[in-house]
Amino acid sequence: SAVISQKPSRDICQRGTSLTIQCQVDSQVTMMFWYRQQPGQSLTLIATANQGSEATYESGFVIDKFPISRPNLTFSTLTVSNMSPEDSSIYLCSVYMRFTTNYGYTFGSGTRLTVV
Amino acid sequence: AQSVTQLDSQVPVFEEAPVELRCNYSSSVSVYLFWYVQYPNQGLQLLLKYLSGSTLVKGINGFEAEFNKSQTSFHLRKPSVHISDTAEYFCAVIPRDNNNDMRFGAGTRLTVKP
Numbered sequence: 001s002a003v004i005s006q007k008p009s010r011d012i013c014q015r016g017t018s019l020t021i022q023c024q025v026d027s028q029v030t031m032m033f034w035y036r037q038q039p040g041q042s043l044t045l046i047a048t049a050n051q052g053s054e055a056t057y058e059s060g061f062v063i064d065k066f067p068i069s070r071p072n073l074t075f076s077t078l079t080v081s082n083m084s085p086e087d088s089s090i091y092l093c094s095v096y097m098r099f100t101t102n103y104g105y106t107f108g109s110g111t112r113l114t115v116v
Numbered sequence: 117a118q119s120v121t122q123l124d125s126q127v128p129v130f131e132e133a134p135v136e137l138r139c140n141y142s143s144s145v146s147v148y149l150f151w152y153v154q155y156p157n158q159g160l161q162l163l164l165k166y167l168s169g170s171t172l173v174k175g176i177n178g179f180e181a182e183f184n185k186s187q188t189s190f191h192l193r194k195p196s197v198h199i200s201d202t203a204e205y206f207c208a209v210i211p212r213d214n215n216n217d218m219r220f221g222a223g224t225r226l227t228v229k230p
Contacts, residue, residue: 006159031216042206042222043160092159096215104150104210105218109159 002027002095006108013083013115020079021111023093028073033105034066037090046091049076083115118143118209122221130229131199137192137224139181139207147209149190151181154204154223163205166190177201202228 003026013019023032034046047055047068055068069077080087093108123138141147151163164175171183181192190207207221 033216033218042220045218048216096218104148104162104165105208106162107152107160112157 002029002097002106004093004095004106004108006093006111008111009109010112011114013113015084015115017083018079018081019083019113020077021091021093023076023078023108025074025095029095029097030073031096032070032076033094033096034068034076034078035092035094035107037092037110039089043092046078080113083113085115088113088115117217118145118147118211118219120207120209120219120221122205122207122224124224125222126225126227128227128229129197132196134195135193135197135201135226137205137207137226139190139192139221141188141190141207141209143188143209143211146212148212148215149181149183150208150210150218151175151179151190151192152206152208152220153177154206156203160206163192197226197228199228199230201226 005024007022032049035043036046037043045058046061047057049055049068049070051070051073067079090110090112092110094105096105119142121140129135149166152160153163154160163179164173166173166183174180179194183190204223204225206223210218
């Protein structure tokens, strides 16, 4: 199955600043996904990132707030812009592996963001 | 669109007791079903999945789940839990015709007491 390295694992940021989260996969994947997990909540999909095209955002999420890059088939970044305390969450990247023994979604270890 | 309902937000049990975490889903198409576990301060780890075939699926750490199509359920069970099983458990579904649309339940916090 794919191995995903996500950085940073945690950060404490001042409101109004931005944080870029990196996600590196050890194999080439067409689609990468970014999720947000607010405190005590389930996972909510932010956007789907295809290599070579603009990310597709879910309702309630916009590119100006959560710009995503996908420069190649193994790497993606998510930026949380102009942060407020409401952005305090765990952010996870994920890839979908088809037709493998570990069919399904594999997740990074997450970035725990606290905005003060 | 599909949806997932985890019927219990919190399940406290004593060590070595059996546990069942309930999951029901709704979908107009056939789905794949998954259970993930999230240990404190960690990401999600796949416990088990149902794709096809036998409706009883065995996963890691002694967990198993049974797919019941008529009841649209995929309950997770373990006959004897350990303290180390304390974690958040998420049920998830993917429609077979759109593998890019995974939906998660709200999660069940399993707390195992000594």
